[in-house]
Amino acid sequence: MSKKNADEAGLEIIETPEALAGQINKAEAFFIKNRKIVLGIVGAILVAIIGFAGYRFYIDGQEGTAQNALASVVYDFEADSLQKALNGSGGNEGLLSIADSYKGTDASNLANFYAGVALLKQGKYDDAISHLKSFSSSDLLIQARAQSLIGDAYFEKNLPADAISYYQKASDYEKNEYFTPVYLMKLALAQEKASKPADAIATYKRVIEEFPLSSEVVNAKKYMGLLEGQVGK
Template sequence: MSKKNTDESGLEIIETPEALAGQINKAEVFFIKNRKIVLGIGGAIILAVAAFAGYRFYIDGQEGTAQDALASVVYDFEADSLQKALNGSGGNEGLLSIADSYKGTDASNLANFYAGVALLKQGKYDDAISHLQSFNSSDLLIHARAQSLIGDAYLEKNQPAEAISFYKKAADYEKNEYFTPVYLMKLAIAQEKANQPADAVSTYKRVIDEFPLSSEVVNAKKYMGVLEGQVGK
């Protein structure tokens, strides 16, 4: 007969070879009864793995082409030739084409960022927001920068509530003494435009208290003083 003990957690522990054999037999019976289901699940897993491997092979192949295309168009972007950068020129693909044609590649992802910046400069705020939201990065500087730019676009659209949301994301992401104060100042300005003077005062105070060596402190003190007079603090 099989012999089982129970451990302190209340789970049954199999100790004898007979008991182990019994469990194996149960597994065999289950497999026989459910053979189609088990094989179907196994086949689905194999197909999923194969599909993923094929996808990665395809993406890796696309990456080199996309990077070459992006390298060519970045020169136009840096020269502030925004229309050429976005739409391409001289047979070169533009940022919009790279972002759309090579989805899943790092180059496409970065093209979305560049395109968002260019469109923002052109005053095409909705398109800029769309591309910047399609961009994803774990880089502590670029990710926060993208969130701040989305905030800029919403502020230009006179939607300060939405701008506040993205400025907060930028300011709270991997805080640092160089860029966080800038994002906080933008946040405070958006809060003023949203008629939230008390919140703006608190944000200006964060700049002063948390980043005393920042060049933004002078303006933070000035704007906070004006607001405190308005809200009676």
């Protein structure tokens, strides 16, 4: 059928009751023939919609409780009372409980970040990595910070290759003049520890060339010079 004829057929459906009735009859026949399939699809869509609405209602109800619990425990975290912050005190829930009990809420997500930092300070690197990996944020600074902290944990575990991966993510994430040079310095040190001097030199050069006003430039030049002397450049 040509485009013109197709257009005319379309107009016929609109303009003549007989043509419209024919299309309705075809639709009815299709529904009768495929009734179970059609109803099954419609039912699945309704279940998904109702399920999502119910989930959001539940999560919204949990969010207020979780935020209140988090507000209480942050004081302990900021006071460096890490054990109290992690496990709770005086009837208040701790970061570990908030992260686990209110999954899906913003408070649980943030509790994972705080818990990761506290566990890292305590030298519990595997637990710190687990909580920090469970954290995600659209914030330009905090997400990169979380990646860098995961790198720190791997570095302390003497796993420089894994540390390199996360320092790279941190340094590549939404670059800025203040924190990116710090992440690059960590990356270079991990590359040195992983016996990758050429990569480390290249990273130190990035600090010097891309962030010339950074306070990290002095150390970048010093460490790069030492490394170049060692590899004979």
